[in-house]
Amino acid sequence: MGNTSSMLTQYDIEEVQQHCNNAFSQQEIVSLYERFCQLDRNGGGFVSGEEFLSVPEFAVNPLSQRLLRMLDGLNFKEFVAFLSAFSPRATVQQKIEFIFKVYDSDGNGKVTFNDMLDVLHDLTGQFISEQQREQVLTKVLEEAGYNKESLLIMSDFVKILGSSGLKMEVEVPVD
């Protein structure tokens, strides 16, 4: 794909499509490329954290910092793969995998009590005290059959979230 070329060849599009497991149609990939180039203002071939934060709708999102850690330095192919979890063609399994990755910040395949506490902190800010957060999390964990020391893995997440009708879809505008 190169860094600053603003033309995608058919070969490039197919490569990206394969990489994201056909989550997006070819037209959607072209649109995403336009968007990627629009965000990548300095033409470095990847979108930096600063450039993402220049989108106000993204900057006000409570999970923006977490997502930035996953987004920083991605080239276009990886960018599309990142977004593939939000395609209507993605399976529930893929969506849950994405959510798991957001929680598992150190990437070791296990989500700890502290990981869950951190995300809850991002979502609630200063409006719940740290102590209350711990209490709430411990309570719902125990009710679901886990405890504070439990290390959740991917299959646990599937069990917990699989039946709740996950809605996580984004439409790529195609002109």
Place this chain on the structure above:
Amino acid sequence: MSSGKGGELIPSSSELDLDRPNIEDYLPSGSSIHEPVGKLRLCNLLDISPTLTEAAGAIVDDSFTRCFKSNPPEPWNWNVYLFPLWWCGVVIRYLILFPVRVIVLTVGWIIFLSCFIPVHLLLKGHDKLQKNMERALVELICSFFVASWTGVINYHGPRPSMRPKQVFVANHTSMIDFIILEQMSSFAVIMQKHPGWVGLLQSTILESVGCIWFNRSEAKDRETVTKKLREHSQGVDNNPLLIFPEGTCVNNQYSVMFKKGAFELGCTICPIAIKYNKIFVDAFWNSRKQSFTMHLLQLMTSWAVVCDVWYLEPQNLRPDETPIEFAERVRDIISVRAGLKKVPWDGYLKYSRPSSKHRERKQQSFAESVLRRLEEK
């Protein structure tokens, strides 16, 4: 008037904070965390999909960036018949029209300077006469500028009259907005101080029509400017004030939020709507991509600048209205007339980050829902 390269982080001034209308009313999809009921379970806490969906939605497309996108025209020189036609067009534009326009502009400048400099230096004592002559001369040079782009401007509505306590506001697409309006009647505009030759023009010629400068990067500057605005609007003999409340150039298809400064002066607001016809040239000055000189050159090598200017009915602050509601009402009037879509973002977000208040509101609503559901059995 906008300028400068974006990217500098400025501490968000107080005006970005508290007094904006609720952005949630404008953003697509439901509220950030949907309002479920029933006992709180683990899956409710772990399910961050609504927040993630919003973030991904913003990454894929967002209403703020759309305001500053300049649409390049579709290239149409793609076949054997059209290509020569297009090529003829290029030749005419660059080799015939452009030199003629440069000559016209140069002649205009010569006439202008040879009248302006003597008037400025010699008529020092006769204030009123000097002012009137300088005004007429500035209108003249603006007409020359407009001619140099073959400007076809349709003015609709009654010509503004010079009265005190009257402020004009317009939507902003490029610095040429000012030139187009100034050609018809003299205004004192408030602009961002620019570097380079534009700055030189600002400090010499435009001073004479009573323009006011501000510096976007200085936080305290806002109060000084508000004071100057107030003083100017009270003055009887001053040119009427022209303000672009968006604070930055927008691409003439959207309008960003109006700053309330102009609407707090206690004056009558006369809205002006400006709409450029994109078939001839896209007049949006994308200050991140082009310098003003390049922008002018682009205009001078296009066929024409065609636009409509509507002088709309003067508005006053209603007794039950806050200045912000007033600003939104006037923005509505202008956007409807010029066919612009309204967007709930502050134009200055081009240069700084949104305040944390928006994020906090989302966090608060989620926190409250969690605590509430904890109580339920």
